[in-house]
Amino acid sequence: LDLTRQVAELASLAEVGLRIARAPLEVYELAETAYQEAARVAATDFFQLGTFDGDTYRTLLWVRDGERQPNQAFRMPPGQEGLVGWVRQTGSPLLVSDFAAERERLPATPSYDAADPPSSAIFVPLLAGDEVLGVMVIQSRRRSAFGDHQLRLLIILANAVASSVALARLRARIEFRTLQLALIKEISRHLTSLQPLPDLLTQVARLISHTLRYPAVRLFEAVGGSLVLRADSSGQSESRAKDTVGGTQAVDQAMEQGQTVLLPARDEGGRPRVEGTEGMDASRLAVPLKVEDRVLGVLEIESRDEFPEEHVALAETLAAHLAIAVLEAHNFSQQQEEAWITTVLVEVARHAARPGDAMEALQAVLQLTT
Numbered sequence: 001l002d003l004t005r006q007v008a009e010l011a012s013l014a015e016v017g018l019r020i021a022r023a024p025l026e027v028y029e030l031a032e033t034a035y036q037e038a039a040r041v042a043a044t045d046f047f048q049l050g051t052f053d054g055d056t057y058r059t060l061l062w063v064r065d066g067e068r069q070p071n072q073a074f075r076m077p078p079g080q081e082g083l084v085g086w087v088r089q090t091g092s093p094l095l096v097s098d099f100a101a102e103r104e105r106l107p108a109t110p111s112y113d114a115a116d117p118p119s120s121a122i123f124v125p126l127l128a129g130d131e132v133l134g135v136m137v138i139q140s141r142r143r144s145a146f147g148d149h150q151l152r153l154l155i156i157l158a159n160a161v162a163s164s165v166a167l168a169r170l171r172a173r174i175e176f177r178t179l180q181l182a183l184i185k186e187i188s189r190h191l192t193s194l195q196p197l198p199d200l201l202t203q204v205a206r207l208i209s210h211t212l213r214y215p216a217v218r219l220f221e222a223v224g225g226s227l228v229l230r231a232d233s234s235g236q237s238e239s240r241a242k243d244t245v246g247g248t249q250a251v252d253q254a255m256e257q258g259q260t261v262l263l264p265a266r267d268e269g270g271r272p273r274v275e276g277t278e279g280m281d282a283s284r285l286a287v288p289l290k291v292e293d294r295v296l297g298v299l300e301i302e303s304r305d306e307f308p309e310e311h312v313a314l315a316e317t318l319a320a321h322l323a324i325a326v327l328e329a330h331n332f333s334q335q336q337e338e339a340w341i342t343t344v345l346v347e348v349a350r351h352a353a354r355p356g357d358a359m360e361a362l363q364a365v366l367q368l369t370t
Contacts, residue, residue, distance in 0.1 A: 027051065027168050031060035034161045038138060041157065042150045046118055046139035050084075051165065052132065054309055057084060060134075073264060073306035082111030087123045088132045094123040095151050097144045120145045124154045126162035133165050173310075180314050183211045187318060191325040197221075201231040204322065208301070209233035212311070215282070216302040220251060221326065222295055227255055230297075251298045254286035258295050260316060261286045262307060283307060287315045289323035296326045344368055 031049045038044050045066045050059040055076050062069040076085050086108040087094060096102060097120050099110060110117070118139035126134040136158050140146065190203050201219040209217040216234035220227040253261040263284045282302045289297040299319045301307075307315075351364040 027060050027165060027172075030161060030164050030168060034136065034157065035061050035063065037157055038136070038154065041153045042122070042138055042146055043140055044138055045141075046121075046137075048137040049126075049134065049161075051126070051134035052088060056306070057135075058306060071305070081108065083108050083123055084111070084135050084137070087125050087135050091125050091127055091130070091132050093125065093151060093155055094121075095146060095148070096121045096123075097146075101143075116141070119143045122146050122151055122154055124151075124158040126158050126165060128162050128166040133162055133169070136161065176310060179211065180310075183208070183314075184317065184321070186211075187321060191321060197326065198230050200325065201322075204318075205231040205233040208318065212301075212314075214301050214303055216300075218251075218300040218302075219297060219322070220255075220300065221297040222255065227251060227298060234302075248284060248286075248300065250284040250286035251300050254288045254298045254300075255295055258288050258290055258293070260288070260312065262312065264306060285312060285315055287319040289319050289326055291323050291327050296323050 034049055035044060035047055038047060044063060047061070047063040048059055049061050050057050052058075053073075056073050057076055058073045059069075059071045062071060076082075081088070083094060083096075083106070090107075094107070096106065099106075099117065099119055099121070103110075119141055120143055121137060121139040124136045125132045126136060136154065138146070138154070186207060187204055190200060190207070201221075205217040205219050208214065210233075214233075216232065218229060218233070219231040221230045222228075250261045250263045261284075263286075265283045282304060283306050285301045285303070285307050287299045287301075288295045289299060299315060299322060301315055303311075347368050348365050351361050351368065354361055
């Protein structure tokens with residue numbers, strides 16, 4: 001009987017591996033496949049699969065009480081990583097039969113903050129070599145809902161998922177690098193063209209939004225100590241007209257601090273910060289257009305999801321290019337103004353020095369000055 005069960009289990013695991021291998025190399029699709037396969041092994045009323053990005057844990061699929069939850073990103077400051085952080089640090093799976101009874105023996109303090117937390121759980125790392133890419137978690141309100149059998153099967157499932165996630169990440173990184181180079185090249189081409197600054201900034205904002213699929217990209221110019229909206233790819237700018245003075249919280253902070261500001265869609269209390277352009281919660285990235293210690297403007301990007309580190313780095317690179325372009329436009333405008341003033345002064349002097357009727361000379365000077 002045991003041999004028959006083991007053979008059936010191996011055949012089932014082979015099918016699981018095949019289905020994971022056939023899943024599209026896209027992390028959200030992989031998470032969906034992993035959820036379906038985990039449901040064959042254990043109850044998945046509580047299920048979570050997420051990956052690590054620096055000190056941030058991002059969920060790819062989150063189910064609570066059988067209902068899908070919006071994906072979120074959680075900061076993991078040192079000393080507050082919880083059980084997910086422990087799994088990341090050790091690369092070890094964890095089976096909890098009863099949170100209440102085992103609380104003193106747990107390797108870390110659970111970070112679940114609901115009024116009615118689960119009673120048992122399995123935490124399994126997504127391992128790719130020595131790197132922990134993420135974690136898969138299933139939980140239950142029943143005590144001792146999971147055993148060693150489910151733990152073993154989920155470890156095998158997680159290993160298969162981890163390999164596909166690693167490949168998906170690699171492919172996405174290559175695609176993003178290619179896209180990044182093409183975007184920088186195209187923006188550089190626009191920046192070297194001779195056209196008015198507002199038109200240039202509008203083209204750049206639309207190009208960034210279209211290429212990176214952001215719902216809104218805005219460019220602000222610093223004028224007399226205030227920020228003036230010069231370009232908005234969404235065409236809305238939160239019902240504000242073009243050339244409106246003032247920006248969002250992220251924009252104002254980036255201007256004041258002269259540093260990149262990243263505001264998640266929700267604050268620490270889980271409340272939405274500001275509604276996005278499309279009527280949904282939105283994360284905001286604001287990067288100052290800075291030359292040395294001088295802030296010439298701010299690039300603001302709105303996203304439905306949290307910003308990966310490579311997108312932040314790309315935004316900072318683009319902001320540096322834009323800052324040079326804005327500075328050159330300012331210098332060119334100033335030179336034009338100085339040349340015009342010089343021309344006017346020469347003409348005024350010429351008319352004032354002309355012999356004849358003094359009133360006629362004064363009238364000419366007034367007309368030139370106007």
